[in-house]
Amino acid sequence: MEKVLKKKALGAFLKKLASFGQVYGPVKTDTVRFEPVSHEKQLCLDEHAWFPVKEFLFPQKQVFFRFDGEKIITEDNVKKAVLFGLRKCDLNAFLINDKLFLEGEHKDLFYEQRRNNLLLVGLYCYHELDEFCFCSSMNLQDYHDIMLYDRGSYYQVKAGTPKGEFFIAHLKDTEAFVPPPTTCSLALPTQEIAHLFEHQAWKEGADSCTSCGHCTNLCPTCLCFTISDDVALDGKGERVAEWDSCQYKEFTEVAGGHVFREKRVDRFKHRIYHKIQYFRERFDMSMCTGCGRCIRGCPEKIHWIHLIGKMTQ
Amino acid sequence: MKKIKKLEGEGNHYSVPKLYAINSIKKQTEDEYLLRFDVPLEHEPAQFIQVSLLGHGEAPISICSFQDEYFEMSIRAVGNLTRKLCALKKGDKVGLRGPYGKGYPMESLKGNNVLVIGGGCGVAPMRSAIQYLERHRSDFGDVALYFGYRNPKEVLFAEDFNKWKKTFRVHVTVDKAPKSWKGEVGLITELLQKDSFDNTNKVAFVCGPPVMIKFVIALLKERGFNDDQIFLSHERMMKCATGMCGHCMIEGVYTCKDGPVFRYDGVKDLHG
Ligand SMILES: Cc1cc2nc3c(=O)[nH]c(=O)nc-3n(C[C@H](O)[C@H](O)[C@H](O)COP(=O)(O)OP(=O)(O)OC[C@H]3O[C@@H](n4cnc5c(N)ncnc54)[C@H](O)[C@@H]3O)c2cc1C
Ligand code: SF4
Ligand code: SF4
Ligand code: FES
Numbered sequence: 001m002e003k004v005l006k007k008k009a010l011g012a013f014l015k016k017l018a019s020f021g022q023v024y025g026p027v028k029t030d031t032v033r034f035e036p037v038s039h040e041k042q043l044c045l046d047e048h049a050w051f052p053v054k055e056f057l058f059p060q061k062q063v064f065f066r067f068d069g070e071k072i073i074t075e076d077n078v079k080k081a082v083l084f085g086l087r088k089c090d091l092n093a094f095l096i097n098d099k100l101f102l103e104g105e106h107k108d109l110f111y112e113q114r115r116n117n118l119l120l121v122g123l124y125c126y127h128e129l130d131e132f133c134f135c136s137s138m139n140l141q142d143y144h145d146i147m148l149y150d151r152g153s154y155y156q157v158k159a160g161t162p163k164g165e166f167f168i169a170h171l172k173d174t175e176a177f178v179p180p181p182t183t184c185s186l187a188l189p190t191q192e193i194a195h196l197f198e199h200q201a202w203k204e205g206a207d208s209c210t211s212c213g214h215c216t217n218l219c220p221t222c223l224c225f226t227i228s229d230d231v232a233l234d235g236k237g238e239r240v241a242e243w244d245s246c247q248y249k250e251f252t253e254v255a256g257g258h259v260f261r262e263k264r265v266d267r268f269k270h271r272i273y274h275k276i277q278y279f280r281e282r283f284d285m286s287m288c289t290g291c292g293r294c295i296r297g298c299p300e301k302i303h304w305i306h307l308i309g310k311m312t313q
Numbered sequence: 314m315k316k317i318k319k320l321e322g323e324g325n326h327y328s329v330p331k332l333y334a335i336n337s338i339k340k341q342t343e344d345e346y347l348l349r350f351d352v353p354l355e356h357e358p359a360q361f362i363q364v365s366l367l368g369h370g371e372a373p374i375s376i377c378s379f380q381d382e383y384f385e386m387s388i389r390a391v392g393n394l395t396r397k398l399c400a401l402k403k404g405d406k407v408g409l410r411g412p413y414g415k416g417y418p419m420e421s422l423k424g425n426n427v428l429v430i431g432g433g434c435g436v437a438p439m440r441s442a443i444q445y446l447e448r449h450r451s452d453f454g455d456v457a458l459y460f461g462y463r464n465p466k467e468v469l470f471a472e473d474f475n476k477w478k479k480t481f482r483v484h485v486t487v488d489k490a491p492k493s494w495k496g497e498v499g500l501i502t503e504l505l506q507k508d509s510f511d512n513t514n515k516v517a518f519v520c521g522p523p524v525m526i527k528f529v530i531a532l533l534k535e536r537g538f539n540d541d542q543i544f545l546s547h548e549r550m551m552k553c554a555t556g557m558c559g560h561c562m563i564e565g566v567y568t569c570k571d572g573p574v575f576r577y578d579g580v581k582d583l584h585g
Contacts, residue, residue: 074324106555224559278565
C-alpha cells in the first residue's frame with residue numbers, strides 16, 4: 001500500500017528511520033555531501049550531492065585485515081545506517097557495484113556486511129537537478145527500500161522491500177500513484193560505442209585531460225582499488241585497500257616498468273568504455289548511471305557526452 | 314590423497330591468506346628461486362597464487378608444477394617483495410591464497426599434438442603444462458618444446474630439459490652465448506622457422522615478452538594455425554585476483570579471472 005507523508009511530519013519520519021541506524025542525508029556546507037542528520041532543516045533536497053555515497057560500501061581507505069607477527073585479525077562491519085534522499089542514479093549504483101563485489105565467483109564479505117546494514121531511502125526526480133544530469137537516457141531501474149515522491153504539501157511514499165515496508169507501515173494509506181518518467185535535457189546518444197574506438201575525437205577530450213582522477217573519485221560506480229601493507233615500527237601492521245584510478249599511469253605498470261595504458265587517450269577511453277560498453281557487454285546493464293558527477297567535477301570541463309554526441313552526429 | 318581446493322586464511326574476507334612454511338627453496342639462476350610447498354593442491358596448469366609476506370605486500374605468482382603431493386613456484390627477484398621472498402629459508406612462512414584464474418584447458422585438448430613456445434620467465438607457467446603432459450603422455454600426440462633465453466645464465470629449469478628430452482622434442486636457444494655454450498644460439502623465431510611444423514591436430518602454447526609473442530604468432534599464422542589453436546598467457550598488474558580491483562583489465566576482460574591463459578581468438582582484437 002502506498003502512503004502519505006506530510007512535509008510537516010518529515011522530522012518525525014527521520015526519527016523513525018533513526019531507529020534503524022544513524023541517518024545520513026544531503027547537507028550543504030561548502031558543497032552538498034551526505035552527512036549525519038538529526039533534523040529535517042539540515043537537509044538540502046534540491047541539489048545533487050557532489051560526492052557519491054560509495055564510501056558506505058567501500059571506504060576510500062579500509063583495513064582488510066590487521067596482523068601482529070603471524071596472527072591475522074579481521075573485523076566485522078556491522079554499523080547500521082540510513083541513507084536518506086538518494087536519487088535514482090545513486091540507487092542504481094548499488095545494483096551496479098553488487099555485480100562486481102557480490103555476484104561473481106568471489107565475494108567481498110565486508111562489502112556485503114556494509115550493504116546489508118544500509119536502509120536506502122530515495123527521493124524521486126521528475127526533472128534533472130542541473131545541466132549535467134542525463135539519467136533519463138541510461139535505462140535506470142526502480143530500486144530502493146523506500147521512495148518518496150514530492151507532491152506539493154506531502155510526499156507519496158512507496159516501499160520497495162519488506163525492510164522498507166516496516167518503516168512506513170504507520171503512515172496513512174493512499175491511492176497508488178504512477179510518477180511521470182524523469183526527464184533530462186542532456187542525453188547520452190548511444191551506449192554502443194565499440195565502433196568508435198579509433199575515432200579522432202577521443203584525442204580532443206584526452207588532450208585537455210590532466211589525469212587528475214577527479215572523475216573516477218566522484219563516480220558512484222568507480223571502485224577500483226589498490227592493496228598495500230602499512231606497518232608500524234613494532235612490526236604490527238595492516239593490509240589496506242584504497243581507491244585507485246585507471247586515469248593514473250601507474251595503474252597498469254608491471255615488472256620491468258612497462259605501462260599497458262601509457263598514452264593518456266587510452267586511459268581516458270578506458271574509463272568511458274568501461275562505463276558504457278565493457279560492463280554492459282558482461283552484465284547487461286550500463287555501469288554509468290547518468291549522475292553527471294564526472295562532468296560536473298572535471299576541472300578541465302571535459303564533457304564526454306558532448307564528445308560522443310559529436311562522434312555519432 | 315585428498316586434495317585441497319583452495320588456500321585461504323581464517324576469517325571473513327577473500328584477502329586473508331593462510332600461512333604456509335616453505336618446504337624447500339632452491340636457487341635456479343642469478344635472480345630466480347624455486348619454492349616448494351608440500352601441499353596437495355588441486356589446480357589447473359598455470360593458474361596462479363597470491364603470495365605475500367605480512368608487511369611487505371602481495372604478488373601474483375604462477376604455479377610452475379603439476380604434481381599430487383606438492384606444488385612449486387619460481388620467483389624472480391625484481392622488486393621489494395620478490396627480493397624478500399627469494400631471500401627466505403626452508404621453514405619460513407609465507408601467506409598464500411588461491412589458486413586463481415584460468416589455466417591451460419588440458420582436458421579439452423587431449424588428442425592434439427602440442428607445441429610449447431616460451432621465452433624468459435614465461436617458461437615458468439608452461440612447466441606446469443609440461444608436467445601435465447608428462448603425466449598424461451599417452452593422451453597427446455607429438456609434443457615439441459621451444460625455449461628461448463637471453464643468455465645461458467638465464468636458462469631456467471635446465472635440469473628438467475634432460476628428463477623432458479626422453480619423451481618430448483626439446484629445443485633450447487639463447488640470444489647470445491659465450492663459446493662454452495653447446496646449444497643453439499639465435500632468436501626463438503629463427504629456431505622455429507627452421508622447423509617444418511604445420512598445424513595438423515595441433516595446439517600452440519605461447520608465453521613470453523610481448524615482442525616475442527608478436528613474432529611467434531605471425532609465424533604460427535603463416536604455418537596455417539587458426540586463432541583457436543593458439544593459447545597465450547598474459548601478464549598484467551594485479552591486486553585482488555578476484556575481478557574487483559580493475560588493475561588487470563584488458564578492455565573489458567579481466568586477466569585475473571578470465572585469464573591469465575587465453576585462447577587467442579578471444580583476445581586478439583583487444584587493445585592494451
Ligand atoms: C598472472 C601472473 C603470474 C605471474 N607469475 C610470476 C612467476 O611465476 N614468477 C615471477 O617471478 N613473477 C611472476 N609474475 C610477476 C610478479 O607478480 C611481479 O614481478 C611482482 O608482483 C613484483 O612485485 P615486487 O613487490 O617484487 O615488485 P615491486 O617493487 O612492487 O615492483 C617491481 C615491478 O613490478 C610491478 N608490479 C608490482 N606489483 C605487481 C603485480 N601485482 N602484478 C604485476 N606487476 C607488478 C611494478 O609495477 C614494478 O614495475 C606474475 C604476474 C602475473 C600477473
Ligand atoms: S576529471 Fe577531467 S581532467 Fe581529471 S582525469 Fe577525469 S577527465 Fe581528466
Ligand atoms: S561515469 Fe560519470 S555520469 Fe556516469 S555514473 Fe560515473 S560519474 Fe556518474
Ligand atoms: S586483479 Fe583485481 S580485477 Fe583482476
